[in-house]
Amino acid sequence: MQGGIPEGDLGLCENPAVDSVAGYFAMRYRECGIPVTFSLDLPPQLPVPESELCSVLSNLLENAMETGVKTAPGRRRTNVAAHLHSGHMVLLSVENTYDGKIREKDGVFLSSRRPGEGVGLQAVRHTAEKNGGYARFHYGDGVFTANVILRGGM
Numbered sequence: 001m002q003g004g005i006p007e008g009d010l011g012l013c014e015n016p017a018v019d020s021v022a023g024y025f026a027m028r029y030r031e032c033g034i035p036v037t038f039s040l041d042l043p044p045q046l047p048v049p050e051s052e053l054c055s056v057l058s059n060l061l062e063n064a065m066e067t068g069v070k071t072a073p074g075r076r077r078t079n080v081a082a083h084l085h086s087g088h089m090v091l092l093s094v095e096n097t098y099d100g101k102i103r104e105k106d107g108v109f110l111s112s113r114r115p116g117e118g119v120g121l122q123a124v125r126h127t128a129e130k131n132g133g134y135a136r137f138h139y140g141d142g143v144f145t146a147n148v149i150l151r152g153g154m
Contacts, residue, residue: 127150
């Protein structure tokens with residue numbers, strides 16, 4: 001994935017790593033015809049590992065994009081927001097529209113690409129919870145929302 005991320009300051013976020021990931025997905029969303037908005041208020045230095053935040057963000061944006069291309073063009077949209085809270089937590093929210101049915105069994109989301117459990121949201125949940133954060137997923141009325149808290153050192 002690293003090779004596909006454009007270089008340079010994209011201006012979506014002060015944090016260079018998050019800015020690169022967001023810029024890469026902004027380009028892909030544009031190619032797919034999915035409107036996306038970013039509100040990323042993150043400083044250059046974060047209290048959480050950038051690799052973990054970028055992995056979570058990538059998983060959520062990839063899922064939203066896959067869903068977006070299957071959504072009626074007039075309904076497509078994705079909103080992404082992230083900010084630092086209390087100096088040691090990153091709050092991240094990704095909200096996207098969808099058409100069709102979300103498949104879930106016993107609190108675990110099922111893959112839309114293959115039989116069985118999906119891996120992306122499970123990885124997001126694991127990353128968030130390993131340091132005392134959390135990931136919550138809500139869906140209904142054609143909107144899926146992922147809310148994630150990543151905790152850093154206090």
